[in-house]
Amino acid sequence: GLPARVRIHEVGPRDGLQNEKTTVPTDVKAEFVHRLAAAGLTTVEATSFVHPKWVPQLADAEDLFPRLADLHDAGDVHLPVLVPNTRGLERATALGARRVAVFASATETFARRNLNRSVDESLAMFAPVVAAAKADGLHVRGYLSMCFGDPWEGAVPLAQVVRTARALADMGCDELSLGDTVGVATPGHVAALLTALADDGLGADTRSTISVHFHDTYGQALANTLAALQHGVTTVDASAGGLGGCPFAKSATGNLATEDLVWMLQGLGVETGVDLDRLVATSVWMAERLGRPSPSRTVTALSHK
Numbered sequence: 001g002l003p004a005r006v007r008i009h010e011v012g013p014r015d016g017l018q019n020e021k022t023t024v025p026t027d028v029k030a031e032f033v034h035r036l037a038a039a040g041l042t043t044v045e046a047t048s049f050v051h052p053k054w055v056p057q058l059a060d061a062e063d064l065f066p067r068l069a070d071l072h073d074a075g076d077v078h079l080p081v082l083v084p085n086t087r088g089l090e091r092a093t094a095l096g097a098r099r100v101a102v103f104a105s106a107t108e109t110f111a112r113r114n115l116n117r118s119v120d121e122s123l124a125m126f127a128p129v130v131a132a133a134k135a136d137g138l139h140v141r142g143y144l145s146m147c148f149g150d151p152w153e154g155a156v157p158l159a160q161v162v163r164t165a166r167a168l169a170d171m172g173c174d175e176l177s178l179g180d181t182v183g184v185a186t187p188g189h190v191a192a193l194l195t196a197l198a199d200d201g202l203g204a205d206t207r208s209t210i211s212v213h214f215h216d217t218y219g220q221a222l223a224n225t226l227a228a229l230q231h232g233v234t235t236v237d238a239s240a241g242g243l244g245g246c247p248f249a250k251s252a253t254g255n256l257a258t259e260d261l262v263w264m265l266q267g268l269g270v271e272t273g274v275d276l277d278r279l280v281a282t283s284v285w286m287a288e289r290l291g292r293p294s295p296s297r298t299v300t301a302l303s304h305k
């Protein structure tokens with residue numbers, strides 16, 4: 001069966017804007033996050049505290065995060081941020097961040113390109129970050145990229161994904177997000193990975209909750225999401241208007257569009273708490289700022305009605 005309710009983890013301001021060619025002004029980013037929250041999204045990944053030279057699009061994290069203080073202080077919207085290392089965690093907690101995410105890779109090539117380290121070296125970099133964050137009572141998400149295929153290495157064995165997921169869970173991550181970074185997954189593969197993870201004790205009911213993070217390169221993200229929901233997943237990552245991609249992953253395109261996800265879930269009678277009209281208006285507004293239309297089919301359909 002399907003869950004009664006799905007929690008959407010909105011990644012547009014982070015995954016979406018990190019991949020824009022031009023850097024979006026900080027006040028536009030702040031308005032974007034506020035509009036997303038006003039549309040009913042309760043988890044909005046706000047930015048990354050990574051090296052500013054690696055991701056210049058998000059180099060304004062110190063300016064942006066305080067502009068979200070009203071949302072943060074009210075406590076009804078979670079604003080997770082990416083932190084690759086202790087330096088990133090210190091920058092985030094200095095501003096009062098309460099939710100952080102580390103981001104591992106299931107493949108060696110992407111670990112090198114994204115983190116300048118091997119898989120094991122990056123896990124060693126994350127371990128003290130997760131330990132310190134947990135000691136401070138923070139909520140920690142562990143992303144795992146290239147779970148379904150890698151543009152350099154091709155197919156990624158399930159056992160390799162399970163091994164890295166297990167390492168993140170054992171570190172103390174509260175939540176794991178399975179990334180299809182380049183959007184190559186299909187539903188049978190999703191079911192097979194979730195089954196392999198469950199066989200290893202990493203299932204829907206375990207301490208490390210499982211989320212799915214699909215990029216929509218081949219148009220499979222919604223089908224993959226449905227397969228995941230049928231396997232007990234209740235948290236789904238999506239990006240308003242389908243923005244997104246990773247500058248270090250060849251051929252990565254936008255995430256599953258939040259509007260496409262909400263349209264499907266509404267049709268299935270699954271609660272999300274999202275006001276679809278307000279969300280579409282937000283993506284249309286953002287598309288105007290970026291100077292090109294949203295790739296989301298649902299945004300296109302609803303904004304031309």
Ligand code: HMG
Pocket residue numbers: 015018048049050051052054055082084085087088089091103114115116143144145146178179180181182213215245246247248
């Ligand atoms: P490095 O060059 O190996 O860094 O980069 P280092 O540890 O050798 O440090 C070098 C210098 O950088 C030092 O300064 C540090 O202080 C500084 P120095 O002492 O030489 O003056 N530094 C920092 N400064 C500010 N903030 C920091 C920081 N860390 C070090 N946090 C590093 C290693 C991990 C930092 C770098 O590779 C990096 O920032 N990578 C980020 C890549 C990224 O953000 N990728 C996109 C997000 S992942 C993604 O999109 C996938 C996802 O969506 C899921 C999916 O789709 O699969 C999550």
Ligand code: MG
Pocket residue numbers: 015179181213215244245246
């Ligand atoms: Mg991503």
